[in-house]
Amino acid sequence: MPVPSSGAISLNDFHVEAGGTSGTQCSINDSDIRGLISKSSATTMSFNEWYGASNIVQYSAPIVVGSATFVKATSKGFIQDPTIHLVYNAMGTLNGSTSAWSFGGLSIAQILTEDSGGAVTHVQIRGTLTATNWTSITYQTSAGSVTMPASAFSYSAPYITNTNAGSYTNGGSHIINGTVTITV
Numbered sequence: 635m636p637v638p639s640s641g642a643i644s645l646n647d648f649h650v651e652a653g654g655t656s657g658t659q660c661s662i663n664d665s666d667i668r669g670l671i672s673k674s675s676a677t678t679m680s681f682n683e684w685y686g687a688s689n690i691v692q693y694s695a696p697i698v699v700g701s702a703t704f705v706k707a708t709s710k711g712f713i714q715d716p717t718i719h720l721v722y723n724a725m726g727t728l729n730g731s732t733s734a735w736s737f738g739g740l741s742i743a744q745i746l747t748e749d750s751g752g753a754v755t756h757v758q759i760r761g762t763l764t765a766t767n768w769t770s771i772t773y774q775t776s777a778g779s780v781t782m783p784a785s786a787f788s789y790s791a792p793y794i795t796n797t798n799a800g801s802y803t804n805g806g807s808h809i810i811n812g813t814v815t816i817t818v
Contacts, residue, residue: 636651636687636688636690637670637684639686643684643685645661645662645667646660647684648660648667648684648687649664651670651688651689652689653666653689662679663675663676670684670688670689671683671684690817690818691738691818692815692816692818693737693738693740693815693816693818694813694815694816695728695729695735695737695814696727696728696812696813696814697711697727697728697773697809697812697814698712698726699711699712699726699809699810699811700712700713700725700726701725706750707748707749707750708749708808709747709748710747710748710809710810711726711746711747711808712725712727712728712742712744712745713725713726713743713744713746714728714732714734714744715743728742728814734761735814740761740763740767740768741761741762742759742760742762742763742816743760743761744758744759744761745757745759745760745771745809746758746759746809747775747799747807747808749808754775754799754807754808755798756795756796756797757782757795757796757799757802758793758794758795758796759787759793759794759795760792760793760794763784763794763816765787765789767818768817769783769817769818770782770784770816770817771814771815771816772814772817773809773812773813773814773815774810774811774812775807775809775810776807776808777807780807781802782796782799782802786798
């Protein structure tokens with residue numbers, strides 16, 4: 635939870651937001667605490683710089699969705715370079731490119747929503763996301779914005795998949811052109 639944006643704040647608030655344990659020893663010059671406001675060591679700092687500081691990092695990129703149908707299943711989204719296991723060609727763009735989107739040491743080479751002749755049932759991502767290096771993904775559908783937690787996905791390298799997407803996608807809507815946001 636971010637440091638309060640107004641009122642009284644304390645060094646302990648900064649320490650907890652940076653991942654420390656409440657009430658344990660810390661200093662304002664600890665690298666994790668300085669990192670909340672992107673300050674370097676021994677730099678002059680003021681407590682008011684920490685109002686609203688957060689260790690939550692989000693990466694966002696525009697997506698232009700491609701579409702492909704195989705048998706009765708329709709997939710929509712972005713595929714940078716299909717693997718031997720896919721029957722689709724490369725489609726869509728992510729972050730203005732047909733190449734994998736790289737951000738914060740991670741990457742996404744594919745994000746698809748897939749139906750089986752009706753409502754969206756699957757969300758599949760290929761890249762370097764693991765169960766521990768991200769917390770959620772947000773994207774737009776025709777029914778509104780969808781946020782899915784990392785814990786809702788199963789992991790089988792190189793893919794992560796959610797096979798219960800209808801419960802997150804307002805009844806089963808495909809990803810549409812808009813923005814993809816990864817929270818780490």
